[in-house]
Amino acid sequence: MKNGVNAPRLLGYGIGGGLVVTGLxxxxxxxxxxxxxxxxxxxGGLVVAHDGVLVPFVLLTGVAVGRLRExxxxxxxxxxxxxxxxxxLPMVTGFGRRADNPSLLPLDYGRNLLVxxxxxxxxxxxxxxxxxxxxxxxxx
Amino acid sequence: xARGSVMRExxxxxxxxxxxxxxxxxxxxxxxxxxxxxxxISFTAAFVTGLFSHFTQHPPGRLAWPSRPVGLYRVTQGIxxxxxxxxxxxxxxxxxxxxPKLWQWPPxxxxxxxxxxALVLVLVGASLFQLITGLLNVxxxxxxxxxxxxxxYWTAYLLYGALVIHxxxxxxxxxxxxxxxxxxxxxETVTARRRFLGTVAAASGLTVLFTVGETYAPLSxxxxxxxxxxxxxPQGLPVNRSAAAAGVTAMIHDPGYRLTVxxxxxxxxxLTYADLLRLPQHTVRLPIACVEGWxxxxxxxxxxxxxxxxxxxxxxxxxLTVESLERGGGYRSSEVRAPHWGDPLTLLAxxxxxxxxxxxxxxxxxxxxxxxPGALQTKWVSKVVxx
Numbered sequence: 001m002k003n004g005v006n007a008p009r010l011l012g013y014g015i016g017g018g019l020v021v022t023g024l025x026x027x028x029x030x031x032x033x034x035x036x037x038x039x040x041x042x043x044g045g046l047v048v049a050h051d052g053v054l055v056p057f058v059l060l061t062g063v064a065v066g067r068l069r070e071x072x073x074x075x076x077x078x079x080x081x082x083x084x085x086x087x088x089l090p091m092v093t094g095f096g097r098r099a100d101n102p103s104l105l106p107l108d109y110g111r112n113l114l115v116x117x118x119x120x121x122x123x124x125x126x127x128x129x130x131x132x133x134x135x136x137x138x139x140x
Numbered sequence: 141x142a143r144g145s146v147m148r149e150x151x152x153x154x155x156x157x158x159x160x161x162x163x164x165x166x167x168x169x170x171x172x173x174x175x176x177x178x179x180x181i182s183f184t185a186a187f188v189t190g191l192f193s194h195f196t197q198h199p200p201g202r203l204a205w206p207s208r209p210v211g212l213y214r215v216t217q218g219i220x221x222x223x224x225x226x227x228x229x230x231x232x233x234x235x236x237x238x239x240p241k242l243w244q245w246p247p248x249x250x251x252x253x254x255x256x257x258a259l260v261l262v263l264v265g266a267s268l269f270q271l272i273t274g275l276l277n278v279x280x281x282x283x284x285x286x287x288x289x290x291x292x293y294w295t296a297y298l299l300y301g302a303l304v305i306h307x308x309x310x311x312x313x314x315x316x317x318x319x320x321x322x323x324x325x326x327x328e329t330v331t332a333r334r335r336f337l338g339t340v341a342a343a344s345g346l347t348v349l350f351t352v353g354e355t356y357a358p359l360s361x362x363x364x365x366x367x368x369x370x371x372x373x374p375q376g377l378p379v380n381r382s383a384a385a386a387g388v389t390a391m392i393h394d395p396g397y398r399l400t401v402x403x404x405x406x407x408x409x410x411l412t413y414a415d416l417l418r419l420p421q422h423t424v425r426l427p428i429a430c431v432e433g434w435x436x437x438x439x440x441x442x443x444x445x446x447x448x449x450x451x452x453x454x455x456x457x458x459x460l461t462v463e464s465l466e467r468g469g470g471y472r473s474s475e476v477r478a479p480h481w482g483d484p485l486t487l488l489a490x491x492x493x494x495x496x497x498x499x500x501x502x503x504x505x506x507x508x509x510x511x512x513p514g515a516l517q518t519k520w521v522s523k524v525v526x527x
Contacts (some may be wrong), residue, residue, distance in 0.1 A: 033291075
């Protein structure tokens with residue numbers, strides 16, 4: 001929409017627009033299954049939760065971490081730990097467990113997440129020590 | 141009036157100042173371009189494998205998909221689900237990188253700018269929707285009023301369409317930042333960027349490492365955060381729908397059980413469990429490959445579906461519908477088209493690992509076929525109808 005109009009650009013808009021219209025039409029036509037109101041609440045709710053809650057929280061955490069003496073390893077460790085916790089959270093809560101089917105969510109996800117977070121903490125600690133030693137040597 | 145305009149001016153100054161407050165040099169076009177490229181590749185893989193999965197389950201018209209390679213569906217669905225989980229950190233990183241642009245002032249410079257931003261909203265919303273409801277769905281947390289497959293299917297078109305338009309709009313930036321090196325950057329900027337991208341890649345890689353074992357058996361010991369363990373379940377195999385949940389517990393042990401082959405046949409068949417055991421038995425090694433991404437291989441024995449079709453005199457291009465004892469539900473029956481029922485690996489299985497099927501695995505008889513979603517490997521089979 002900025003750099004003038006040419007054939008590949010128009011083709012791209014055509015394909016993209018066609019897919020968007022297909023998706024919207026499908027959501028409406030298939031309303032019995034897609035429940036457009038419930039769909040829209042999830043769609044909008046996720047955007048609001050992400051932009052209004054998650055990112056501001058991450059930014060504030062980032063400011064706090066930035067005040068540390070060696071922020072880089074902690075920053076990396078926190079990013080990886082947060083992503084894996086996010087991934088594990090639905091399993092840790094165990095909402096999906098069913099009495100008739102013990103093969104669903106068969107593991108102790110709380111313990112497993114702690115193991116993973118422990119490993120990340122360990123690597124972060126080693127990296128912090130390594131960075132400090134290197135900085136100390138440069139200074140000394 | 142005067143006070144109002146002063147107030148508005150203050151708010152405007154404040155709003156204009158917001159993007160400038162994001163201090164990190166990582167909120168840059170170069171980082172966004174790199175993450176955008178990665179996301180473009182993963183969303184393309186998800187869209188293609190997702191459509192493949194959809195059309196194996198809902199084949200248009202008389203179209204039939206091949207029964208080989210045996211493990212194709214297992215691989216494509218593994219890419220879809222495990223790849224989708226690995227996309228979550230990429231998306232979060234990308235949205236963090238471009239977050240200052242959310243607060244750009246003025247919000248809309250022109251009509252076309254407003255349209256562009258609306259389509260970005262569609263792209264962001266659809267991406268979050270697909271990845272997060274996808275994660276919840278494979279964790280069996282169904283907190284929504286819609287049917288997940290229907291919503292996921294149509295939202296995929298929305299996402300990919302908005303993505304194509306976004307790529308067209310941003311392509312010049314991708315080329316500029318990823319394929320040309322003009323200006324000299326300070327070393328700290330380069331280090332910080334590599335560190336950030338490396339961290340995001342590590343988060344993606346660890347996501348794969350801790351989940352892929354639910355479909356790739358050699359790594360099953362590392363699948364600490366996977367919703368399934370391919371070794372756990374009755375007879376060492378996971379189950380999706382138990383006999384109790386399907387409401388067939390009483391029916392499957394009925395001594396009057398018969399497997400019937402009817403419809404467009406020369407000779408209708410009606411066979412008891414003992415009759416089936418007396419027919420030539422074959423043993424095959426095939427995976428159950430679930431649409432949720434996990435898969436598990438097992439040794440199945442039973443009667444070849446094509447032998448039964450031959451006994452009943454079914455036309456070679458017939459479509460067989462395999463029906464379960466279940467009274468209802470979306471997976472009560474499944475269609476088996478010619479390439480699949482003609483395949484010697486396709487069985488009506490009576491045994492798994494040498495033992496009669498456990499009730500949860502479809503006792504007395506279940507369908508097992510190569511290159512086919514688990515949801516279509518119908519259990520508790522009592523009827524085959526030819527058309």
